[in-house]
Amino acid sequence: MGASAAIVTQNLSRRFGTVLAVDDLHLQVPEAQIYGFLGPNGSGKSTTFRMLCGLLKPTAGEVDVLGHRLPADAERIRSLIGYMTQQFSLYRDLTVLENLQFIAQIQGLSRRERRDRVRHSLRAYRLERYRKRRAEHLSGGERQRLALAAALLHRPPLLLLDEPTSAVDPQTRRDFWDALFELINQGTTILVSTHYMDEAERCHRLAILDRGSLVAEGEPLELIGNIDATVIEITGADLKSLRETLSGLRGVWNLTQLGSRLHALLDPGTERPVELVQGALANAGLQANVSIAEAGLEDVFVAATGKRPS
Amino acid sequence: MNGIRRMWAVALKEFRQLARDRLTFAMVIGIPLILITLFGYAINMDVRNLRAGIADQAGTQTSRRLVADLTATQVIAPVRQAATAEELERMLLGNEIVVGVFIPRDFERRLQDPNREAAQLLVDATDPLIPGIVSAIADMPFALREHGASSRLIPRTGRSQQGSLFSMRQYYNPEGRSAVMIVPGTIGVILTFTMVLFTSIAIVRERERGNLELLITTPVRSIELMLGKIIPYIFIGLLQVSLILSAAVFLFDVPLRGTLLDLYVASLAYVVAVLGFGLLISTIAKVQFQAFQLTFFLLLPSILLSGFIFPFDGMPLPAQYFAQALPLTHFVVLVRGILLKGAELADLLLPLQKLGILFVISMTLAMIRFRKRLD
Numbered sequence: 001m002g003a004s005a006a007i008v009t010q011n012l013s014r015r016f017g018t019v020l021a022v023d024d025l026h027l028q029v030p031e032a033q034i035y036g037f038l039g040p041n042g043s044g045k046s047t048t049f050r051m052l053c054g055l056l057k058p059t060a061g062e063v064d065v066l067g068h069r070l071p072a073d074a075e076r077i078r079s080l081i082g083y084m085t086q087q088f089s090l091y092r093d094l095t096v097l098e099n100l101q102f103i104a105q106i107q108g109l110s111r112r113e114r115r116d117r118v119r120h121s122l123r124a125y126r127l128e129r130y131r132k133r134r135a136e137h138l139s140g141g142e143r144q145r146l147a148l149a150a151a152l153l154h155r156p157p158l159l160l161l162d163e164p165t166s167a168v169d170p171q172t173r174r175d176f177w178d179a180l181f182e183l184i185n186q187g188t189t190i191l192v193s194t195h196y197m198d199e200a201e202r203c204h205r206l207a208i209l210d211r212g213s214l215v216a217e218g219e220p221l222e223l224i225g226n227i228d229a230t231v232i233e234i235t236g237a238d239l240k241s242l243r244e245t246l247s248g249l250r251g252v253w254n255l256t257q258l259g260s261r262l263h264a265l266l267d268p269g270t271e272r273p274v275e276l277v278q279g280a281l282a283n284a285g286l287q288a289n290v291s292i293a294e295a296g297l298e299d300v301f302v303a304a305t306g307k308r309p310s
Numbered sequence: 311m312n313g314i315r316r317m318w319a320v321a322l323k324e325f326r327q328l329a330r331d332r333l334t335f336a337m338v339i340g341i342p343l344i345l346i347t348l349f350g351y352a353i354n355m356d357v358r359n360l361r362a363g364i365a366d367q368a369g370t371q372t373s374r375r376l377v378a379d380l381t382a383t384q385v386i387a388p389v390r391q392a393a394t395a396e397e398l399e400r401m402l403l404g405n406e407i408v409v410g411v412f413i414p415r416d417f418e419r420r421l422q423d424p425n426r427e428a429a430q431l432l433v434d435a436t437d438p439l440i441p442g443i444v445s446a447i448a449d450m451p452f453a454l455r456e457h458g459a460s461s462r463l464i465p466r467t468g469r470s471q472q473g474s475l476f477s478m479r480q481y482y483n484p485e486g487r488s489a490v491m492i493v494p495g496t497i498g499v500i501l502t503f504t505m506v507l508f509t510s511i512a513i514v515r516e517r518e519r520g521n522l523e524l525l526i527t528t529p530v531r532s533i534e535l536m537l538g539k540i541i542p543y544i545f546i547g548l549l550q551v552s553l554i555l556s557a558a559v560f561l562f563d564v565p566l567r568g569t570l571l572d573l574y575v576a577s578l579a580y581v582v583a584v585l586g587f588g589l590l591i592s593t594i595a596k597v598q599f600q601a602f603q604l605t606f607f608l609l610l611p612s613i614l615l616s617g618f619i620f621p622f623d624g625m626p627l628p629a630q631y632f633a634q635a636l637p638l639t640h641f642v643v644l645v646r647g648i649l650l651k652g653a654e655l656a657d658l659l660l661p662l663q664k665l666g667i668l669f670v671i672s673m674t675l676a677m678i679r680f681r682k683r684l685d
Contacts, residue, residue, distance in 0.1 A: 055527065083524065103528070
């Protein structure tokens with residue numbers, strides 16, 4: 001773990017009526033790193049984000065953001081965080097330039113700072129051509145660059161990105177992540193939620209959330225190394241039948257098809273897993289290659305969030 | 311300093327959005343023009359040509375002259391003839407007529423007797439205005455006797471009268487024109503409608519589109535956001551006042567007896583008060599449709615209880631107390647005073663102060679309700 005933590009939460013919980021959206025979350029987000037939140041829809045990612053920037057009040061627990069206690073100090077941290085919402089939340093009927101100027105004014109920048117930073121971010125985020133274009137007429141990627149530029153105008157030390165790349169193509173996503181690493185080099189701490197594995201892999205640390213609870217936490221490689229399951233790879237002609245046969249087998253937690261391969265997650269306590277799977281397939285009269293495979297982040301995710309019979 | 315800059319940023323942004331929203335902009339101009347035309351022309355209390363049925367059983371020269379005189383007032387227009395009072399009643403029931411004139415067989419003899427009514431008017435009292443109008447013609451002196459002495463159709467309390475007991479003088483609107491009574495208050499009705507609707511929708515729309523989620527993570531304070539939001543609408547409100555006022559003066563010949571400055575100061579006070587109400591609604595409504603519903607929830611009692619249409623003094627006390635909470639109540643007093651009576655603001659400090667109080671109350675409630683949080 002890095003020198004000091006930008007965010008610390010203890011016993012953080014949030015209830016909506018009878019639904020426990022976030023359940024007893026303990027987190028430590030180190031400074032100047034990209035910290036990823038990985039989880040399916042409804043796992044509590046957005047709710048946690050909103051509590052971290054003071055938009056929602058926790059039902060229980062403590063939050064410390066950059067040395068400020070929330071929600072008591074919520075107003076104090078406004079100028080320290082940049083927040084990019086899941087949906088585009090700038091004004092669609094204003095132009096790129098007008099949106100940036102508005103945010104710069106709202107952030108209380110001086111006239112000179114406004115002029116310099118707006119000009120700089122138009123250049124840095126390749127928006128100069130569109131400065132007179134209304135946000136509603138921008139493409140998904142341009143709109144996302146605009147949102148990021150707006151979130152960074154006041155140079156916040158902490159950036160929260162709630163599923164920032166859910167509406168853009170892969171190339172734009174790559175560019176976007178390059179921009180994030182640039183910011184890390186300048187000392188910004190970034191919190192990003194995602195459900196893309198390739199993005200999760202690029203984070204320094206990851207927290208995997210499932211139904212409001214933290215189910216795994218650590219560096220991506222660490223998580224892969226510590227996966228609490230045995231991963232078996234099966235290749236064969238008739239994947240559909242292989243899958244049907246294995247889905248009923250004792251000790252098999254989950255089956256995921258990856259192109260022409262099948263990944264089976266098995267209880268780590270299973271003895272001689274390859275032989276077990278081979279035996280089951282042979283009994284069903286099916287031909288297949290079975291071997292132990294190296295786990296990927298997807299497997300970690302499935303193992304952490306998937307349903308387990310027990 | 312930063313606060314004012316941020317407030318101005320919100321106002322500027324709002325101006326830009328307004329200028330681009332063609333529908334809203336059309337409403338800014340269109341609603342006042344349509345409403346002023348509707349109210350000015352359609353609400354007409356100078357009632358003419360009430361459909362009347364005549365049952366003249368006397369059939370004398372005098373009775374025919376009475377019918378002719380009644381017709382000459384233009385208040386009634388005979389459309390049916392009947393033989394009996396029962397026949398007139400049937401016509402009333404069938405809405406063929408709204409007034410029946412019954413002249414009995416012994417009309418001439420009754421005329422000589424000051425203690426007896428000479429003839430009868432049958433009036434459809436299901437309409438709020440008609441009975442009053444007809445009773446006014448009943449009080450008119452008609453020269454039915456040879457030597458020019460007048461006689462009333464229905465003597466009140468059996469007292470013998472020659473002519474009317476009182477003469478009436480109408481102040482400020484001597485011709486009693488409806489447009490003069492209706493149009494000044496209409497300025498207030500239109501402003502209530504447009505101002506409350508625009509502001510309430512303006513904030514709810516930001517919530518719906520997710521803009522608010524971003525705004526509340528910035529250092530902008532609630533008061534800066536609220537004030538910034540209403541500044542453009544103050545200008546729009548005053549623009550609408552000018553528009554309606556021009557229509558009132560040029561189209562409906564409404565007099566402007568006070569000063570224009572006083573009128574604009576009063577309008578400004580009223581505009582900010584209704585904007586406060588609009589903000590309050592915006593903190594209650596979750597979607598635009600609710601904002602729309604709540605606007606009507608404010609508009610209806612404003613029209614009915616403010617004294618705009620029905621006399622304020624005639625309302626029961628609880629209704630009068632309730633009406634104190636409606637900005638339109640005070641604005642009707644102000645605008646009629648300035649436009650029609652030529653009053654100065656110094657004469658009208660009380661309603662002006664009440665508008666100020668309503669603004670402070672509505673803004674405070676809106677601030678309390680609007681928290682910079684999503685829950």
